[in-house]
């Protein structure tokens with residue numbers, strides 16, 4: 001079965017097992033390796049991407065669910081790394097090993113799209129599914145607020 | 155500083171991978187000759203006084219980072235040291251990642267050693283290049299080298315009248331002999347312009363755009379992806395298997411059995427059956443479809459709960475002495491009061507966000523590996539063994555690591571990839587799933603400890619007895635290990651400053667039943683937990699403020715001699731005691747500062763419950779205070795944390811702060827939730843569902859970090875933040891709830 005999906009604005013036609021998780025279609029078939037595998041069970045958020053603007057965990061989303069829809073990955077978040085979140089992430093030195101950060105950014109971007117002035121509680125809720133073993137959480141909160149122009153009291 | 159970090163980021167990294175990306179292939183062959191042409195790029199000479207620094211005729215300086223980047227920011231820190239010694243402008247510096255090769259010296263990125271271990275040597279590599287460029291300029295101007303200085307990528311005549319860019323000097327400099335190490339003068343520390351300042355994160359832009367290259371991101375033509383079914387119990391083996399159903403899965407190409415390991419396990423793989431497929435999903439599905447009969451072997455008897463009891467038994471009886479001053483038995487017998495407590499901490503798994511992964515190609519008499527390895531030389535040795543090739547026929551390319559924490563110092567996953575690539579005859583990437591990672595780790599030791607203190611009639615401590623038992627890491631490397639030896643107690647037992655006249659430390663027997671490995675801060679985790687908790691228990695028993703008690707028990711500021719510690723030698727993380735003494739003054743200072751910062755004295759007035767602990771490890775000193783509160787449903791949470799670190803001279807303060815922040819979270823995970831248990835030899839946990847880590851909502855609202863300004867020799871940074879975290883939490887929890895947690899993780903006793 002062939003699946004048609006727009007990935008980062010580019011129309012793609014994929015001839016793969018429709019049950020293949022979107023994660024592996026992106027990484028292994030399309031070569032978009034910015035989306036990461038961390039658990040395969042929707043427990044860590046490393047694979048977070050947008051499906052029609054909503055966050056999904058690509059590791060548990062069969063590619064057939066993306067048929068006829070629009071997927072955005074970290075590679076498509078901005079043309080040049082200039083999304084306010086990406087800029088804030090670099091300026092505040094958020095990443096440590098960096099492995100979880102594309103997932104964190106995709107979830108944060110979906111949050112800002114819905115709620116341009118988030119509170120700490122909003123951030124904690126939206127990023128609850130994203131683990132960071134390196135422990136960058138306090139900088140993530142600060143960077144989301146910086147990107148949103150919300151003053152950080154700490 | 156206005157420099158753009160983006161200038162020296164991703165392109166350089168890909169080059170470092172030695173991959174042909176977009177026609178760019180800079181083979182950075184580590185040869186030591188002053189002059190070498192870059193093959194196929196240009197014929198202009200290049201100054202190569204050593205394997206770390208190269209200066210091209212166009213002025214571009216290439217600096218090799220020989221340690222692995224795993225989140226500590228070494229690629230943003232180490233090159234700066236070399237560039238500062240040289241006098242280079244970072245905007246014209248390219249950072250290249252070294253392959254695994256002994257010419258770089260020790261590349262094992264563990265023991266928090268990348269800066270502390272080689273700071274002076276690194277400086278010398280840059281200084282050597284500078285000396286040659288300066289000599290070339292002096293010759294040109296017919297002046298003495300002392301009249302010249304190197305800065306901003308050029309050599310200046312001190313009168314300020316003339317200057318020559320580094321590039322312009324290369325042709326002359328390559329004709330000069332490389333000066334001997336003794337002839338090379340290091341700059342005074344004040345001339346290292348960027349060291350200790352706010353430095354940009356070299357790989358930041360690559361991380362946030364998804365372009366950073368981790369272990370699973372390298373692709374080779376014709377490559378297959380392998381997912382391995384490993385024996386549930388270490389030392390188990392395949393009795394027989396049927397691959398029919400697995401081979402029927404579309405995309406599955408081959409099914410291969412891996413060699414079973416022999417004790418000691420070293421860096422061998424676990425054995426098992428590999429499914430090789432066109433993509434990861436097919437390999438995973440193929441593995442599910444394998445029919446395998448296992449034989450579990452002798453470790454099947456391992457039950458971590460029974461083992462816990464055995465370890466506790468072990469510390470209830472006298473053990474082998476490792477440290478002794480005075481007469482502890484007599485002092486305890488004559489004490490007015492004895493305070494005692496037993497502590498247990500379980501096995502832990504590293505769980506880096508990137509599970510182990512490695513890619514190998516074995517063809518044409520050579521083997522090439524791409525892997526997120528902390529220890530490229532060990533990986534090279536294992537790869538050579540597996541491929542049946544000499545080491546010089548093996549290249550290990552180091553990708554970025556999605557976290558390491560000690561797991562990726564082991565080369566087992568590289569050995570698997572090489573075996574499969576060789577056997578299958580195509581390049582193979584071995585991908586570990588999270589379940590594989592949690593179930594087949596080199597686990598952090600489970601441990602039991604018993605601490606006893608004797609108090610005199612005035613409540614003053616007169617005796618201290620510390621017993622510890624845990625399976626030692628050496629058991630993974632040697633067959634005859636029955637428990638820890640004195641060396642293993644270096645971490646937080648032998649090097650503990652105590653102002654008590656009678657002190658003894660003892661170690662009990664503990665046979666290893668699983669592969670034991672080192673995890674971020676290693677034995678300091680449980681020793682720091684027990685000592686830090688016991689200090690607090692002692693304070694409460696004595697009715698003394700925990701801070702005052704801690705300072706009193708550590709005693710006055712002094713360099714504690716080996717004789718006072720009661721040992722004949724101190725392993726001291728491989729560093730001489732003269733350069734890195736056990737400095738009670740530095741430990742006191744981090745305690746004083748962290749309690750000041752956190753408002754310790756006013757905590758009652760402010761209605762806060764705080765916990766304090768401090769620990770020396772990897773030659774650095776860290777004090778931690780945490781504040782705990784109860785949330786609406788009665789769960790205790792860490793509300794805020796303060797860290798003071800004295801790591802001696804600091805190269806990159808922002809990365810030091812980041813490591814301390816990360817240590818708080820890492821320490822919280824292990825203190826509150828972390829536990830790996832085994833039944834019938836098999837690990838019971840499998841993924842983040844049952845191996846719980848701290849999530850963002852559980853993170854403190856703020857982590858305040860203060861770095862002690864110091865010109866002492868650099869200490870470690872990646873690990874020393876971890877040990878004081880668990881005891882600080884346990885102590886704060888006692889203040890909050892009155893419950894003393896003597897067994898980790900806390901969640902077993904108190905809702906968190």
Ligand code: FES
Pocket residue numbers: 036037038039040041042043044045046047048057058059060
């Ligand atoms: S890999 Fe998808 S949530 Fe972890």
Ligand code: FES
Pocket residue numbers: 095096097098099100101131132133134135136225507556557
């Ligand atoms: S930065 Fe390493 S896991 Fe988040």
